[in-house]
Structure formats: C-alpha cells, structure tokens
Amino acid sequence: MVTANQPMLAELGFYTLAGHAESPRDLVHEVRRAEEIGLGAAFISERWNVKEAAVLSGAAGAVSEHIKIATAATNHSTRHPVITGSYATTMHRMTGGRFTLGLGRGIKPLMGMLGLAPATIAEMEDFAGIMRRLWKGETILGHDGPAGHYDMLRLLDSSFDEDIPLGITAWGPKTCALAGRAFDQVVLHTFFTDAAVERCAADVRRAAEQAGRDPDAIEIWSVYATICGDVAPEVLLKKVTARLATYLQAPGYGEGLVAANEWDPAVLARFRTDPVVSGFGHQVIDQVATAEQLEHIAGLLPEEWTAPAAYGTPEQCARAVRAQLDHGATGVIMHGATPDELAPVVDAYRKVVAG
Numbered sequence: 001m002v003t004a005n006q007p008m009l010a011e012l013g014f015y016t017l018a019g020h021a022e023s024p025r026d027l028v029h030e031v032r033r034a035e036e037i038g039l040g041a042a043f044i045s046e047r048w049n050v051k052e053a054a055v056l057s058g059a060a061g062a063v064s065e066h067i068k069i070a071t072a073a074t075n076h077s078t079r080h081p082v083i084t085g086s087y088a089t090t091m092h093r094m095t096g097g098r099f100t101l102g103l104g105r106g107i108k109p110l111m112g113m114l115g116l117a118p119a120t121i122a123e124m125e126d127f128a129g130i131m132r133r134l135w136k137g138e139t140i141l142g143h144d145g146p147a148g149h150y151d152m153l154r155l156l157d158s159s160f161d162e163d164i165p166l167g168i169t170a171w172g173p174k175t176c177a178l179a180g181r182a183f184d185q186v187v188l189h190t191f192f193t194d195a196a197v198e199r200c201a202a203d204v205r206r207a208a209e210q211a212g213r214d215p216d217a218i219e220i221w222s223v224y225a226t227i228c229g230d231v232a233p234e235v236l237l238k239k240v241t242a243r244l245a246t247y248l249q250a251p252g253y254g255e256g257l258v259a260a261n262e263w264d265p266a267v268l269a270r271f272r273t274d275p276v277v278s279g280f281g282h283q284v285i286d287q288v289a290t291a292e293q294l295e296h297i298a299g300l301l302p303e304e305w306t307a308p309a310a311y312g313t314p315e316q317c318a319r320a321v322r323a324q325l326d327h328g329a330t331g332v333i334m335h336g337a338t339p340d341e342l343a344p345v346v347d348a349y350r351k352v353v354a355g
Helices: 026-037 053-062 081-094 108-113 121-135 173-182 194-210 233-249 253-261 265-273 291-298 314-325 339-354
Strands: 009-016 039-044 068-071 099-103 140-145 148-153 166-169 185-187 219-228 310-312 331-335
Touching (some): 009 026, 026 039, 026 053, 026 339, 039 053, 039 331, 039 339, 053 068, 053 081, 081 099, 081 148, 099 121, 099 185, 121 140, 121 166, 121 173, 166 173, 173 185, 173 194, 194 219, 194 253, 194 314, 219 233, 219 314, 219 339, 233 253, 233 265, 233 291, 253 265, 310 314, 314 339
Parallel strands (some): 009 039, 009 331, 068 099, 099 166, 166 185, 185 219, 219 331
Antiparallel strands (some): 140 148
C-alpha cells in the first residue's frame, strides 16, 4: 500500500483494464500497484463482456485502502434506480467514502441492443436528483419525470444520510453544463485537444456558477493517453491507433469526438468508408484488428488527431500530464497504461511538481 515516502497524488488517476481486457482479474494487481506508486484515483469503464462495473467496483474496493474509485462510466438506464442506489451505497460504505458513481449517456448501437436509447440531458439530471434523495433516506412516491415513472422508490433503510459523489462523462457544451449544475465530477475524453479541455472546463465552471454552486469544488478530469518510453511500433498501434479508431467507428461517438475537437468531419467520413474499417462491421476494432490492419488504419488518421497525448521519456510524459492542469483540468487520468507502466512517469511527475 502507500508508504510514507510515496504520498497520494490526488490529481493523478488511471483507467483499470483500459480498452479491451482478456482477464478482469488483472484489476487486482493494477489497483494494488496504483496504491503503491501513489495514484489518487482508479476509474472503471464498462463493457458488456468481462467488464461489468459493479463487480469491478467491488473488487477494486476490496483490494485497496486509500485510492478513490469511480465508474466512468456506467449507464443509469441499464439498472433499476433502487439497484443503482444500493450499489453506490454499498460501495460508499465498503470503501469508507472513496466511491464516485459516474454515469454516461451511452453509445447508440450498444444501447439499441437492449432496446434503449442513449440518455438525454433531462433524464440524467432527473436521475441525479433521484439518487441524491434515495441516499438521504427518502421514500419517493409517484415519481413521473424524464428518468421514468415509478410508483415508489426507496432504499430499505430510512436512516441513510449518505453524501456520495456523482460523476458524468462529457464532451459537449450541454453535458458539460449539466455537470456544472448537478454533478460533482466530470470526466472528459481521450484525444481531446488542449483547446477542447479548456472549453469544456469553462463550460462546467460557468454552469456551476449560474446554478449557485462552487465551481472549484467540481472535479474536472482530463483523460490523457500516456505512452512512455521507446515503445515498439506494434504497441503504439494498439495504444493509439486501435484506441482512437474504436472511438471513431462508433456512430454518434465518433461525431462527438470530432465535433468537440473541431476536426474535419470529412476525414471521419473517409475513415468510416475505407474498406478495411467498414469491413469490421459491428466488431470492435481494438478487440479484433491485426497489426497489418492497424498499420493501414494509422495511415487514415491525421497526425493532429493522435497528437493530444503524452509521448516520450518519463519526464516528457510527466511534463505533458502536468500541463493539462494549466488548461483547466483538476486531475489527469493517464489512459492506456497500467500502473506498472506509469510508475516511472509518476516518479518523474513528483520531481516536476517539486520544481
């Protein structure tokens, strides 16, 4: 666990089981190692294969003592509100208050598999209000709002008086404004330009002020791909090309990333109609693409689209990560790397911060 000479760096986090994962048990070592090197937060993304968020959250809580744990993200509509409320309360108490329930709007094709639509702004705001009321022990009768109609909502303990942080993943101005109004934490996106980070942070803080909230109390996490060292070409293809291509291939998702960065949508259109890319159909690129296919895909992506990341030596990566805080973020999720890979970056970061 954390030692006296390795204090926690509250502003640094990582994604456990980043991207495609073969074994969910890898999380156990990653979270323990993250605590050893002093990372302040572990983020859990959800995929409907071996990355179910509630199970992973419980495992992360059970093998840690200090690190904060957040989902980034799960979806509010895939579980009943009482189940989600119970899940969050269980995690909150099991971890001594280290858990944040982070929500996302959902990816249209995946939500469609369940007969669900991606969440609207109104739904998520309504749902946030439901959670906060349940965590205060309220019984909610006859709720009829954007998040759904429920005759009764109640956690089976009226003594609850929990303050559980709520997070949200965001990239557009409306979702960032929602984060400022109703959430405690916002997680941005990988491959955001500095300008996009600045714009999103400003949107969050402006909305918080307008809602009478303290804008400085809201955590704003930049998600920053971190590729340390002289990595082999095939590793770079996996960590950068496959990751970005997977975002771009998803309908709605790719458009959101391109719009947030003010990139040329025509490039996205050419990318999707490329025979290699379109040949994946509904398969996820970072799960099935070969090295040869990824080399081809890399040639479709402009350099400016893969540039927003930390590359190079541990010190170069550390300085790039630290610079994200100058663009309005309060924390940086070093994405696409395990704590073992991040250890030299964290050591360098301590020296950069110390001056």
